Amino acid sequence: MAAKDAITIDAGGRELRVSSADRVIFPPTDRTEAVTKLDVVRYYLAVGDGIMRALHRRPTTLERWTKGVRDGMVVSTREQGGGDAFYQKRVPRGAPDYLRTARIQFPSGRHADEICPTEVAVVGWAAQMGTITFHPWPVREDDVEHPDELRLDLDPQPGTDFADAVRVAAEARALLGELGYRGFPKTSGGRGVHVYVRIEPRWSFTDVRHAAIAFGRELERRLPGQVTTKWWKEERGERIFLDYNQNARDRTIASAYSIRPKPGAPVSAPLDWDELPEVAPEDFTAATMPARFAQIGDRHAAIDDVAHSLQPLLDLYERDEGEGLGDMPYPPDYPKMPGEPKRVQPSRDRDRPR
Numbered sequence: 001m002a003a004k005d006a007i008t009i010d011a012g013g014r015e016l017r018v019s020s021a022d023r024v025i026f027p028p029t030d031r032t033e034a035v036t037k038l039d040v041v042r043y044y045l046a047v048g049d050g051i052m053r054a055l056h057r058r059p060t061t062l063e064r065w066t067k068g069v070r071d072g073m074v075v076s077t078r079e080q081g082g083g084d085a086f087y088q089k090r091v092p093r094g095a096p097d098y099l100r101t102a103r104i105q106f107p108s109g110r111h112a113d114e115i116c117p118t119e120v121a122v123v124g125w126a127a128q129m130g131t132i133t134f135h136p137w138p139v140r141e142d143d144v145e146h147p148d149e150l151r152l153d154l155d156p157q158p159g160t161d162f163a164d165a166v167r168v169a170a171e172a173r174a175l176l177g178e179l180g181y182r183g184f185p186k187t188s189g190g191r192g193v194h195v196y197v198r199i200e201p202r203w204s205f206t207d208v209r210h211a212a213i214a215f216g217r218e219l220e221r222r223l224p225g226q227v228t229t230k231w232w233k234e235e236r237g238e239r240i241f242l243d244y245n246q247n248a249r250d251r252t253i254a255s256a257y258s259i260r261p262k263p264g265a266p267v268s269a270p271l272d273w274d275e276l277p278e279v280a281p282e283d284f285t286a287a288t289m290p291a292r293f294a295q296i297g298d299r300h301a302a303i304d305d306v307a308h309s310l311q312p313l314l315d316l317y318e319r320d321e322g323e324g325l326g327d328m329p330y331p332p333d334y335p336k337m338p339g340e341p342k343r344v345q346p347s348r349d350r351d352r353p354r
Helices: 037-046 048-055 120-128 162-179 205-222 273-278 289-296 311-322
Strands: 007-011 014-018 024-026 060-064 086-088 101-105 111-115 131-136 149-156 184-187 193-198 240-242
Touching: 007 037, 007 120, 014 037, 014 120, 024 037, 037 048, 037 120, 037 289, 048 120, 048 131, 060 111, 120 131, 149 162, 149 205, 162 184, 162 193, 162 205, 162 240, 162 273, 205 240, 205 311
Parallel strands: none
Antiparallel strands: 007 014, 060 086, 060 131, 101 111, 149 193, 149 240, 184 193
């Protein structure tokens, strides 16, 4: 669109220029109307307090869909480039002077200066740049080596669905209570459920990952046949996979309130525990969430009120280790990590007992 088609809106007290405001990012569906670029920007401003609680002072990767979201479009990944969308880890050119950054280090030893949102205008600017989804690190800018968040990702495998993830989440809630933790659930924006637990920023990424492994193994024991921590897909079966590797360095989860690149512009919706069995992921979209937010506010408003000790879960991990259950595989793009077992797909492991 020509420059005259750009508009300027207020973003938390700053003027934000939105170019190509009428560009359709999400085409209409049977259930939803079309969502334009301006709609995306206004959505994030409408849930400003919530998205800022999720992103505040966190190094954040931007998932940018500058061409919009259409059937057949794909996002470039580490393994497969040339997609229609991409993950922006380094600050793009033309960033406003009020944008702050934080330097983070990847497992490879390389580093990057990522955006670190401190005000909602930064979120609005990122949306104007085509960002659909925000992927914050579980750290703050003043201490990027010690996570302050444990992330439990309940991921339905083929043959299971959201309802199965909800049933597992109920047991996860009970286990969190026994550990003395307060968890905050949200929809993933897809079929999964995420649960966040604020922790004291005293432990390494490795420690937090071990804590997630211990939590997953305990869920496996309590819900046999329903939960798995198996890294290799061929071993998971029709179970809910607790993806412990989401707590590894440089692994991130779509933030609360993030729009997901799927038809209808669904969003990752913070919930109360008692709401979880009563909702469906498609209830929450960029069109419906602002009204919910205006009515009830942020369901995660209290998430920063307390930070828990990770020690109870590390004690569980140590107990399991004493019983012969050690570390588990990292993602394939990681260098070989200390204590990691052989990273070989079981069906291709010639040394594996048959």
